[in-house]
Amino acid sequence: MEKNMAQEATDTTNQEPKKSFRQRFLKPLVIPVLSIVTSLIVVAIIIIFTAESLAVGFEKVGKGYWGIIDGALLRSSGLINTLVATTPLILTSLAVAIPFHAGLFNIGAEGQFMMGALCGALVGIYVDLPPVIHPIVVIMAGVAGGMLWGFIPGLLKAWLHSHEVINTIMLNFIAISLANMLVRNYFKDPNPSTVQTLPLQATAELARITGRLHWGFFIAVAMAAVAWFFLYKTTWGFSLRTTGQNPDAADYAGIRFKRWYIYSFVIAGGLAAMAGTIEVQGLTRVLPVGFDSGYGFDAIAVSLLAANNPLAIIPASLIFGALRIGGDFLQIRAGLSVHIVSIFRALILLFVAAPEIVRAIYRIKAKVGEEAEVVPPTRWG
Amino acid sequence: MDIQSLLGILFAAGTLQLAVATATPIALGAYAGLFSERSGVVNIGIEGMMLTAAMAAAFASAYTGTVFWGIIAALLAGGLMAALHAVLSIRFKMNQIISGTVINFLAWGIDRPLVPGLPGSAQLARLGGYSAEDRYPTAFQATLRRPDSLPTGTYRPGDVGPDSDHPLRYLLYTLGIANEVDWRTS
Numbered sequence: 174m175e176k177n178m179a180q181e182a183t184d185t186t187n188q189e190p191k192k193s194f195r196q197r198f199l200k201p202l203v204i205p206v207l208s209i210v211t212s213l214i215v216v217a218i219i220i221i222f223t224a225e226s227l228a229v230g231f232e233k234v235g236k237g238y239w240g241i242i243d244g245a246l247l248r249s250s251g252l253i254n255t256l257v258a259t260t261p262l263i264l265t266s267l268a269v270a271i272p273f274h275a276g277l278f279n280i281g282a283e284g285q286f287m288m289g290a291l292c293g294a295l296v297g298i299y300v301d302l303p304p305v306i307h308p309i310v311v312i313m314a315g316v317a318g319g320m321l322w323g324f325i326p327g328l329l330k331a332w333l334h335s336h337e338v339i340n341t342i343m344l345n346f347i348a349i350s351l352a353n354m355l356v357r358n359y360f361k362d363p364n365p366s367t368v369q370t371l372p373l374q375a376t377a378e379l380a381r382i383t384g385r386l387h388w389g390f391f392i393a394v395a396m397a398a399v400a401w402f403f404l405y406k407t408t409w410g411f412s413l414r415t416t417g418q419n420p421d422a423a424d425y426a427g428i429r430f431k432r433w434y435i436y437s438f439v440i441a442g443g444l445a446a447m448a449g450t451i452e453v454q455g456l457t458r459v460l461p462v463g464f465d466s467g468y469g470f471d472a473i474a475v476s477l478l479a480a481n482n483p484l485a486i487i488p489a490s491l492i493f494g495a496l497r498i499g500g501d502f503l504q505i506r507a508g509l510s511v512h513i514v515s516i517f518r519a520l521i522l523l524f525v526a527a528p529e530i531v532r533a534i535y536r537i538k539a540k541v542g543e544e545a546e547v548v549p550p551t552r553w554g
Numbered sequence: 555m556d557i558q559s560l561l562g563i564l565f566a567a568g569t570l571q572l573a574v575a576t577a578t579p580i581a582l583g584a585y586a587g588l589f590s591e592r593s594g595v596v597n598i599g600i601e602g603m604m605l606t607a608a609m610a611a612a613f614a615s616a617y618t619g620t621v622f623w624g625i626i627a628a629l630l631a632g633g634l635m636a637a638l639h640a641v642l643s644i645r646f647k648m649n650q651i652i653s654g655t656v657i658n659f660l661a662w663g664i665d666r667p668l669v670p671g672l673p674g675s676a677q678l679a680r681l682g683g684y685s686a687e688d689r690y691p692t693a694f695q696a697t698l699r700r701p702d703s704l705p706t707g708t709y710r711p712g713d714v715g716p717d718s719d720h721p722l723r724y725l726l727y728t729l730g731i732a733n734e735v736d737w738r739t740s
């Protein structure tokens with residue numbers, strides 16, 4: 174029953190006239206690209222006006238922006254670092270995007286990331302397995318931990334109608350503190366100079382391709398493709414998206430929308446956790462205290478920049494990865510604070526989420542149906 | 555640890571004082587959430603509003619040398635961020651959770667580059683240079699509790715302890731009572 178209804182609905186959507194290349198691929202790019210350009214301009218204005226003089230300000234902007242491009246993208250070492258930073262961003266952004274399609278906000282990617290890192294690291298350190306099987310088991314263990322962490326807010330949402338934003342934010346604190354507490358008190362490397370776990374067994378590591386770049390990058394890209402296929406080409410994905418667009422209609426069509434609330438969070442938890450596990454296996458190869466570095470929060474901005482499209486998340490993550498690495502060059506080359514990158518992040522999020530601002534600035538007319546509707550907020554209570 | 559020593563720690567005078575001092579920013583933040591929520595506004599940008607206000611207060615009181623302008627600046631800065639939240643969600647129809655996130659990101663981005671210009675420099679020397687009677691600036695340190703927003707060594711938790719009779723705290727109690735009355739009469 175559920176399948177038939179869903180199948181019928183998919184057929185009707187396929188009967189729409191085919192869109193041209195321009196409409197399909199170029200039009201959706203207008204707002205994100207203009208958002209990034211506008212943010213760059215606004216930040217440049219801020220830098221110029223806070224500098225000692227106009228000339229110094231312009232020099233700082235030029236040096237800083239060139240530093241980001243040169244340092245994060247053009248040099249091979251910088252490009253490798255950018256790709257390394259992109260890897261967890263792709264996966265955590267997918268973890269934000271998939272619940273978004275189900276109409277839910279996942280602010281808890283950071284906590285799910287930590288649970289994945291914790292569970293994966295423990296299996297990688299204390300379980301003995303042969304070489305090829307070990308990394309796979311480690312990833313599976315991490316993903317299982319993250320799924321469990323995603324299951325909690327999903328269940329609370331479906332069962333008790335408690336607001337997922339509050340629950341995921343709170344579970345972030347719990348996961349981060351739990352991981353830090355366990356590492357500090359129970360799994361600490363006996364060497365007194367370091368506060369971290371023992372190193373992962375050699376069999377559990379993900380191989381590196383060149384420099385710090387490890388195979389996790391390709392796993393992340395593959396997962397983005399899988400997520401795209403899941404969302405747009407399967408009945409499951411259709412059920413999930415219908416749940417997000419209109420839970421009542423989904424219910425009427427026989428889709429058990431409450432289950433999809435839970436499933437979407439479980440999938441998200443698994444993806445964010447995979448990011449954490451891969452980061453431990455490929456990059457750090459130990460789990461230090463304070464492993465969280467804000468990938469789960471950046472993911473919200475990345476996911477919105479990509480309009481929650483899993484494939485668009487790959488280039489969007491690359492931009493944010495480059496900003497992360499480029500922030501250091503902002504400081505080295507132009508003497509600006511690393512945290513200016515956070516202003517970038519805020520502005521990009523602002524312009525992407527309120528396209529009317531961008532349309533007003535560049536005098537772009539919105540087509541009928543493109544105007545934003547008032548989004549009624551869902552209250553916590 | 556046995557239960558007696560635990561209770562001993564919990565009910566020691568210092569602990570209670572520190573608890574009241576630590577609770578002040580939390581409770582004021584909670585009131586921010588309460589007022590938003592009562593009018594149907596989802597506000598996850600409280601953190602960002604507090605950070606910006608703390609920054610503005612620290613700057614204003616450092617440059618003017620008085621607490622009064624610090625409080626005024628904090629009120630204005632917090633109100634400005636709230637106005638941004640309002641414009642984004644009403645005029646530009648942005649989802650309120652996203653605009654709250656924007657405010658948090660923005661506050662992190664604005665505060666941290668500014669902080670090195672403040673504590674540890676000449677301004678902080680002025681901030682820390684108050685006489686024993688005029689302890690108000692320590693309250694701003696309480697709102698600046700984020701460990702990464704101050705260079706190490708400029709803040710010690712003990713600083714806040716003896717300051718439990720800060721006027722803002724009485725404002726807090728008044729707010730609590732006002733809300734209770736409102737709750738019972740509505």
